Amino acid sequence: MKALLEAERLVVRRDGHxxxxxxxxxxxxxxxxAAVGPNGAGKTTFFMAAARLLPYQGKLLFDGDRVxxxxxxxxxxxxxxxxxxxxLFDTSVYRNVDMGLxxxxxxxxxxxxxxxxxxxxxxxxxxxxxxxxxxxxxEAQRVSLARAFVLEPELLLLDEPFxxxxxxxxxxxxxxxxxxxxxxxxxxxxxxxxxxxxIRIASHxxxxxxxxxxxxxxxxxxxxxxxxPQIAAFLGTVGAAQMTSG
Amino acid sequence: MPEVFQVTSLSLQVSAAxxxxxxxxxxxxxxxxxxxRFPGRSLLLSIVNTGMGLPPVVVGLAVAITLxxxxxxxxxxxxxxxxxxxxxxxxIAAPIVTGLTAAxxxxxxxxxxxxxxxxxxxxxxxxWYLWREARLxxxxxxxxxxxxxxxxxxxxMMVGGxxxxxxxxxxxxxxxxxxxxxxDIAIALGLLLLIITFLVNLALTRIQQRGxx
Numbered sequence: 001m002k003a004l005l006e007a008e009r010l011v012v013r014r015d016g017h018x019x020x021x022x023x024x025x026x027x028x029x030x031x032x033x034a035a036v037g038p039n040g041a042g043k044t045t046f047f048m049a050a051a052r053l054l055p056y057q058g059k060l061l062f063d064g065d066r067v068x069x070x071x072x073x074x075x076x077x078x079x080x081x082x083x084x085x086x087x088l089f090d091t092s093v094y095r096n097v098d099m100g101l102x103x104x105x106x107x108x109x110x111x112x113x114x115x116x117x118x119x120x121x122x123x124x125x126x127x128x129x130x131x132x133x134x135x136x137x138x139e140a141q142r143v144s145l146a147r148a149f150v151l152e153p154e155l156l157l158l159d160e161p162f163x164x165x166x167x168x169x170x171x172x173x174x175x176x177x178x179x180x181x182x183x184x185x186x187x188x189x190x191x192x193x194x195x196x197x198x199i200r201i202a203s204h205x206x207x208x209x210x211x212x213x214x215x216x217x218x219x220x221x222x223x224x225x226x227x228x229p230q231i232a233a234f235l236g237t238v239g240a241a242q243m244t245s246g
Numbered sequence: 247m248p249e250v251f252q253v254t255s256l257s258l259q260v261s262a263a264x265x266x267x268x269x270x271x272x273x274x275x276x277x278x279x280x281x282x283r284f285p286g287r288s289l290l291l292s293i294v295n296t297g298m299g300l301p302p303v304v305v306g307l308a309v310a311i312t313l314x315x316x317x318x319x320x321x322x323x324x325x326x327x328x329x330x331x332x333x334x335x336x337x338i339a340a341p342i343v344t345g346l347t348a349a350x351x352x353x354x355x356x357x358x359x360x361x362x363x364x365x366x367x368x369x370x371x372x373x374w375y376l377w378r379e380a381r382l383x384x385x386x387x388x389x390x391x392x393x394x395x396x397x398x399x400x401x402x403m404m405v406g407g408x409x410x411x412x413x414x415x416x417x418x419x420x421x422x423x424x425x426x427x428x429x430d431i432a433i434a435l436g437l438l439l440l441i442i443t444f445l446v447n448l449a450l451t452r453i454q455q456r457g458x459x
Contacts, residue, residue, distance in 0.1 A: 053363060072363075077366035079364075083357065087361045099365055103367045103368070104366060
């Protein structure tokens with residue numbers, strides 16, 4: 001089966017050093033893959049490369065086509081990104097959510113319908129007219145999620161979207177995100193250093209260690225059969241620490 | 247009285263034209279200096295920053311030499327015309343608008359750019375939304391540019407010649423009346439200049455603050 005996103009021998013260099021190496025990674029349509037690893041393991045670099053926001057070497061295929069042949073803007077318009085910080089613009093919540101649709105030149109009426117649906121789905125319709133600078137962190141991340149889902153992307157990339165939030169808000173948002181992903185069958189790559197989050201949301205795991213993707217597989221495969229002692233140590237340590245903390 | 251209207255109107259026309267042209271030059275140039283990565287960028291930025299403090303008399307001298315009848319652009323017969331004043335004022339205001347535009351955009355979180363690209367923005371859409379995001383300091387840049395040219399006297403005097411009904415503007419008229427000992431007229435013109443500058447800045451500030459969420 002043709003993967004939606006496939007990276008092969010993908011390498012990102014910075015100042016002459018290799019900062020990311022992906023021997024092989026494939027995400028099938030409808031799959032949610034969690035990229036886990038400690039801080040500095042190259043997860044965000046992978047996120048940026050997958051969105052064509054930084055240069056890379058090697059092969060990156062989207063739905064079977066080389067990403068470079070698709071044109072940067074056309075390619076990015078098939079994706080949606082949610083970053084660690086919501087990075088909302090200094091305008092209303094509504095205008096933040098409809099921004100990507102306006103970039104795509106959708107008719108005003110279609111934009112209205114889609115924005116209303118997603119504001120309601122993320123329970124933020126009451127904030128529509130409010131300034132995006134005057135809402136809480138949890139609300140802001142909901143806006144950021146609405147801004148991504150409203151685009152109905154083929155692939156959703158999320159980079160530690162809940163790491164800056166308190167535990168209760170994080171758990172609620174994670175539950176909502178999980179439900180929406182199941183409901184819409186959106187293909188997603190969820191980057192996190194929190195193994196609990198990864199297990200709750202994903203069907204597959206990719207373990208990043210020291211700038212390299214070391215193992216990719218279903219959650220059960222990776223947890224039951226870590227490919228190396230380092231992966232086992234990471235999963236064991238992180239798992240144990242996070243199980244106890246929350 | 248009609249002469250005061252004429253002088254005031256010319257002051258406004260010349261400075262508004264110079265500010266508008268400076269905006270047309272400064273906004274794209276400042277944007278590419280802030281967002282672009284090309285060889286010589288920091289040198290160009292240093293030149294622009296130096297240009298922000300150009301003494302108007304030095305600009306006046308350079309423009310006068312260039313537009314003088316025997317100068318390189320003498321054939322255009324622009325010396326002692328309002329166009330000459332506009333040229334000199336553009337040289338004064340364009341670096342101010344450019345430098346402050348670059349500073350305004352560089353002060354934005356660089357991740358906004360990535361976020362806009364991530365939302366599928368083209369380069370033009372990305373630039374437009376960054377301008378929107380930096381609209382408060384960008385309007386401040388516009389006000390600084392306008393303030394720099396409406397109040398300068400050295401360049402207007404040297405390239406305009408302070409010719410009655412032709413190139414006399416408020417600042418050069420104030421200098422003339424003061425030199426003639428007509429302090430009451432000079433003070434009245436000075437107050438008028440202050441009021442006009444205040445009103446223009448009030449209007450721009452209104453626009454600026456209305457954009458605040």
